Amino acid sequence: MNWRSPKLWISVFSLGAVSLFAVVDMERKSPGPVSTVHGRLEELDGGSSCSACHGGWFSTMTDSCLECHAPIAAQLESKKGLHGLLEPAQAESCGTCHSEHHGTSFALVNDQAFRRAVSVNEAEFDHRSIGFAMDGRHVELGCVECHVHADDSILVKGTPRFLGLQQDCASCHEDVHEGRMRVSCASCHGQTSWDALHSEGHDAFLPLVGGHGAADCRQCHAQGDLHSLENMTHEEVCPTPRDCVACHASPHSEPFVAGNAALAGMPTGASCVSCHRSEHTSFREEGLTLDATHHAPSGFPLTAPHDAAACAKCHDPAGASFRSRHPGRSPDACSACHADAHEGQFARGAFAGQECTACHSRQHFSPHEFTVTKHDATSMPLTGKHVDTECNACHERATPQSPRAFQGTPAECAACHADAHDAFFQDELVDVDPLPDQGECAVCHVTTTFREIPKPGFDHPRFTDFALLGAHAQEQCTACHVPTPAPDETGRTFGRVAQHFGEFRGCVTCHEDVHAGLFDRPDMPATVENRTDCARCHDESSFRALPHGFEHGRWTGFQLVGAHVAASCSACHEPVRATKPGGRTWSPAMGSACSDCHVDPHAGQFAVEGATDCARCHTDALDDYLSFNHDRDSRFPLREQHEAVACASCHRTTTAPDGNDVVHYKPLGTECVDCHGVQEDVLMKRKRRRGG
Secondary structure (H helix, E strand, O other): OOOOHHHHHHHHHHHHHHHHHHHHHHHHOOOOOOHHHOOHHHHHOOOOHHHHHOOOOOOOHHHHHHHHHHHHHHHHHHOOHHHOOOHHHHOOOOHOOOOOOOOOOOOOOOHHHHHHHHOHHHEEEEEHHOOOOOOOHHHHHHHHHHHHOOOOOOOOOOOOOOOOOOOOOHHOOOOOOOOOOOOOHOOOEOOOOOOOOOOOOHOOOOOOOHOOOOOOOOHHHOOOOOOOHHHHHHHHOOOOOOOOHHHOOOEEEEHHHHHHHHOOOOOOHHHHOOOOOOOOOOOOOOOOOOOHHHHHHHHOOOOHHHHHHOHHHHHHOOOOOOHHHHHOOOOHHHHHHOOOOOOOOHHHHOOOOOOOOOOOOOOOOOOOOOOOOHHHHOOOOHHHHHHHHOHHHHOOEOOOOEEEEOOOOOOOOOHOOOOOOOOOOOOOOHHHEEEEEEEEHOOOOOOOOOOOOOOOOOOOHHHHHOOOOHHHHHHOHOOOOOOOOOOOOOOOOOHHHHHHHHHOOOOHOOOOOOOOHHHHHHHOEEEEEOOEEHHHHOOOOOOOOOOOOOOOHHHHOOOOOOHHHOOOOHHHHOOOOOOOOOOOOOOOOOOHHHHHHHOOOOOOOOOOOOOOHHHOOOOEEEEEEEOOOHHHHOOOOOOOEEEEEEHHHHEEEOOOOOOOOEOOOOOOOOOOHHHHHHHHHHHHHHHHHHHO
């Protein structure tokens, strides 16, 4: 662009001139005459003063309006009054409601202005929108009765049409209290009549309904009192707010009040309203309800099953006093409401003085909560099998209508269990100290099982008169008490000795007499040093042991003397393998005669009627032959030269019929020729002997 061009500058000056003529023309040509109110003002009179209302180069028409109408500007700034409540766009456009240039007879405030501002005409304007609720007698008044210039067609400058009034009653009405009341009239009086009293704002502290609705003001706000009506102010309606207990004594317990106050988030003294509503006419109002949450602080939470109970079941509505209606029971005081189903059985004993909750749940009576540990407090602690036993098995009813028996239930074993011993120990238990409650059975048995005998175990000699010694002590009980295939009516499978072995008859009751009664003959001793039966020789350790020795001659009639004393028992009693437990391992001796054990070296030469009596010639010392007297015991006395002859000279070794070599003793001849004979005879004998 060429700034030095003449054409450019001509164009600029032309545009400025045209604009100036247009503005001057606008100033001089108005759309119509202004209203009489504005036309009377010198600064607005004439057609050259448009900027006074429409603004100049640096202001708007709204600025011009508010410059003259300062009270309206104050409303807009404080957002109060009719103009202060308008929307911002509407408040900044004064001409929307108050249009001008309609002639001198046009009223700037008219029904159209009201409709555009508040959607109703002047007569229907609701004063509540500006903070003054009109009702009662005020509704009957015309606008001009309060706004005296409301209908003036032309207002004097500075005279308000509607503004300038106060909402304080005393601005229109005489104060008959002569300033003694610090609150506004509307706090006590309505707009219908001065005599129709009410308490504006009283609901914030106490709604005057129900029982309080009929109360006279002076009952609570007496003259001269701190809370008198005269002391009330707008800023602080009640100088020291009071709570319920300031006027009403509370019959409730402190924990109950404190708990409900905490639930309501209120001070304790004011928490009554959490249950007692203002609209109630009595503290015993029929509509009064108390839910489980509010009941809990009483110390008695309404948990099941009490949550379903009607209030009257526990709180008799016919009670004359609060305490009679609400005695303040503990949640464990079951007996206060419930009859004793046990008919006083627990009024004595370990649980005397305790409530039902000692055994039952708060929620239900059945099933009970009487544990094994609690049973320990009774005369019969539950141990072993008794722990698993059903309560009803021991605690029965005498009749279907009777209570179940608890007190006096016997603890003795015999009360429930049959005597599996058939009174076998009755005599032995006479001197036994029984357990205080369980009786004699508990001396030997425990509650786990009858088979279990606690240490030190069963005192067998004391209770059976049969001491378990030696091998008996090592043997299993079932060796003598053979288990039965099936339990009897008492549940016993532990066999009885009599069932298996018969009536007790000493050792032979269980053990076979391997001696076949040999030592029980009438000529045998029945007692040896106070020992009887097999114990005369044996003890319990083993039948092979003879702790007291064995008098062989006494018991067998065969004295062990000489070489027999040194001989081992097995030399005569050959060891054998036992064919059954406890059977004999030594065989009986073959006899008491020498020939029963010893071979006859003489091949029967000395037998008499088929038996040889060695003792006629020999003693028990087997190497001693001097007991044979040739002169006495033979038919050939030894005299003269025969005494010096060696025995073998006459008694030569020959071959017996059985093929063994034996010394030939008899028969021999006693004649001389039997040994000496003639020479020929001797030669012939030799020849014959040689087979020739």
